[in-house]
Structures are given as structure tokens and as C-alpha cells.
Amino acid sequence: xxxxxxxxxxxxxxxxxxxxxxxxxxxxxxxxxxxxxxxxxxxxxxxxxxxxxxxxxxxxxxxxxxxxxxxxxxxxxxxxxxxxxxxxxxxxxxxxxxxxxxxxxxxxxxxxxxxxxxxxxxxxxxxxxxxxxxxxxxxxxxxxxxxxxxxxxxxxxxxxxxxxx
Amino acid sequence: xxxxxxxxxxxxxxxxxxxxxxxxxxxxxxxxxxxxxxxxxxxxxxxxxxxxxxxxxxxxxxxxxxxxxxxxxxxxxxxxxxxxxxxxxxxxxxxxxxxxxxxxxxxxxxxxxxxxxxxxxxxxxxxxxxxxxxxxxx
Numbered sequence: 001x002x003x004x005x006x007x008x009x010x011x012x013x014x015x016x017x018x019x020x021x022x023x024x025x026x027x028x029x030x031x032x033x034x035x036x037x038x039x040x041x042x043x044x045x046x047x048x049x050x051x052x053x054x055x056x057x058x059x060x061x062x063x064x065x066x067x068x069x070x071x072x073x074x075x076x077x078x079x080x081x082x083x084x085x086x087x088x089x090x091x092x093x094x095x096x097x098x099x100x101x102x103x104x105x106x107x108x109x110x111x112x113x114x115x116x117x118x119x120x121x122x123x124x125x126x127x128x129x130x131x132x133x134x135x136x137x138x139x140x141x142x143x144x145x146x147x148x149x150x151x152x153x154x155x156x157x158x159x160x161x162x163x164x165x
Numbered sequence: 166x167x168x169x170x171x172x173x174x175x176x177x178x179x180x181x182x183x184x185x186x187x188x189x190x191x192x193x194x195x196x197x198x199x200x201x202x203x204x205x206x207x208x209x210x211x212x213x214x215x216x217x218x219x220x221x222x223x224x225x226x227x228x229x230x231x232x233x234x235x236x237x238x239x240x241x242x243x244x245x246x247x248x249x250x251x252x253x254x255x256x257x258x259x260x261x262x263x264x265x266x267x268x269x270x271x272x273x274x275x276x277x278x279x280x281x282x283x284x285x286x287x288x289x290x291x292x293x294x295x296x297x298x299x300x301x302x303x
Contacts (some may be wrong), residue, residue: 103203
């Protein structure tokens with residue numbers, strides 16, 4: 001077997017260094033192509049979720065229960081271009097509204113979990129792709145229940161027109 | 166999940182669906198459980214019970230001509246239609262049909278604002294235009 005010369009060794013070393021400089025560390029890379037992470041800033045757990053989302057380079061957007069501004073000034077305009085992935089940590093009432101608005105633009109609720117612990121939140125943020133196919137999510141008995149959720153392009157839309165985030 | 170229109174056999178229904186697809190495009194004819202689920206009453210007290218009205222399919226035309234074709238096909242096979250604009254009147258059943266097995270005629274794609282007349286204070290819009298759409302336009 002041919003021995004590695006000093007020149008090749010240096011070349012490889014420089015190459016590896018350049019590559020590592022271009023690729024950000026794992027914790028700073030977005031693991032899922034979420035357009036936005038929506039969180040309700042009134043709740044400490046949701047704020048913690050937003051911090052973790054930011055650490056994963058997912059843009060965050062804040063609400064305080066009402067999703068009107070988020071829809072009118074952001075999502076409605078973005079969804080006109082095509083369906084996108086959204087993740088959120090909000091009350092069930094906010095989720096219900098967003099889900100209804102999203103469904104007409106080729107998106108569906110793909111996952112939701114009521115009152116998840118931080119470990120579950122991190123798993124989902126880190127790309128553990130939940131396979132639960134959710135049926136229409138009804139508002140829970142307590143509309144202030146916090147829910148971790150993912151809204152994503154429907155399979156039908158995925159086949160045709162997923163927009164580039 | 167979905168049920169057949171009352172008095173319509175499976176073969177006729179499948180023929181009708183094929184004709185609906187030819188009229189509005191395959192991607193705008195909804196028959197899967199996932200899609201049908203969206204045309205149910207979210208607040209139905211009869212959820213998953215026999216009284217819960219469930220459509221057999223939903224169609225989303227994008228213009229008057231397609232609506233005309235749909236009505237002709239529905240009339241030919243005696244399939245009841247249930248029309249919704251955006252189906253967001255949740256307290257009144259959303260987009261769920263009154264009669265189980267109806268085909269929902271979803272007009273959300275007909276969302277063009279045809280005229281806003283400042284002088285005479287009226288707006289002429291297609292049925293899928295929402296308050297937000299009109300607000301943004303004006």
C-alpha cells in the first residue's frame with residue numbers, strides 16, 4: 001500500500017479544515033425545513049421551545065393567543081406561493097385556527113402532542129419525524145392547553161408543489 | 166369513512182367521480198379519508214356516530230364553467246351537492262353537508278375580486294373571496 005506523502009497529508013488536512021469551516025456545527029444546522037417556529041410568548045415552556053428552535057436556526061415568530069397578525073402579515077402571503085412546514089408550541093385554540101387556515105392551502109396537521117415535556121420537544125425539533133397521521137384536531141376541553149404541533153404539506157401537495165423555503 | 170350518496174350505487178358513483186375528474190382535474194377531486202375529514206363538522210355532537218353527516222367526496226372547481234359541468238354530472242347521476250364558499254362558519258357546521266353522502270362543492274378556488282366600485286359602494290367578488298382577501302385588496 002502506498003504511503004501517504006507529506007504533501008498529500010497536508011492537502012488532506014487543509015481540505016478537512018476548509019470543509020469544517022464551511023459546515024456549521026451540528027447544533028447550528030436546521031434539521032427540518034421549517035418555514036417558521038410559532039410560539040406563544042405568554043408561556044414559559046413556549047419561550048423555552050423558541051430558544052431551542054433558534055439554536056437550530058429555525059426562524060421563530062411570536063403570538064399571544066391571537067393568530068390574526070401572523071396569518072395576515074406572514075403566513076397568508078407565504079402560503080400563496082405554496083405549502084410549507086410549520087412547527088409550533090401554542091395553545092390548542094391557536095392551533096385550531098392555524099390548522100383550519102392551513103388546510104385550504106394544501107397543508108395538514110401532521111403531529112400534535114398536548115403538554116409535551118422538553119425532551120419530547122427537543123426530539124421533534126431535532127428531526128425525529130413523527131409518523132402520527134392526525135385527524136382533524138378538535139380544540140381540547142381546556143383551550144389554554146399547550147400543544148406542540150407540526151403542520152406540513154399534505155401528501156397530495158407534497159407530490160406536486162412543495163415550495164422551497 | 167365516506168359514504169355513498171343516498172340511492173346511488175357504487176359503480177355509478179365511480180363513473181361520476183371519473184367525470185368530475187375530467188371536468189375539474191384529478192387533483193381537485195377529493196375522495197381520500199384524509200381529505201374528506203376536512204369536510205366534516207368539527208363540533209359535531211355526533212362525531213363518528215351514524216348521525217354524523219359525512220360527504221362522499223368534495224370538488225373544488227375554479228370557475229363558472231366547471232361548476233356548470235359539475236351540476237350537469239350530479240344531475241345525471243342524481244348526486245346531491247352541498248355548496249360551501251370557504252366553509253369557515255364553524256358554529257353552523259363548517260363545510261359539512263346536511264345530508265350524508267352529498268358531494269361538497271367547495272368554491273374556495275373561485276377567489277377573484279372582480280370589481281370594487283368606490284363610487285357606488287359595492288364589490289363584486291367570487292364566492293371564495295374571504296374578508297381578509299377583500300381587506301388586503303382595498
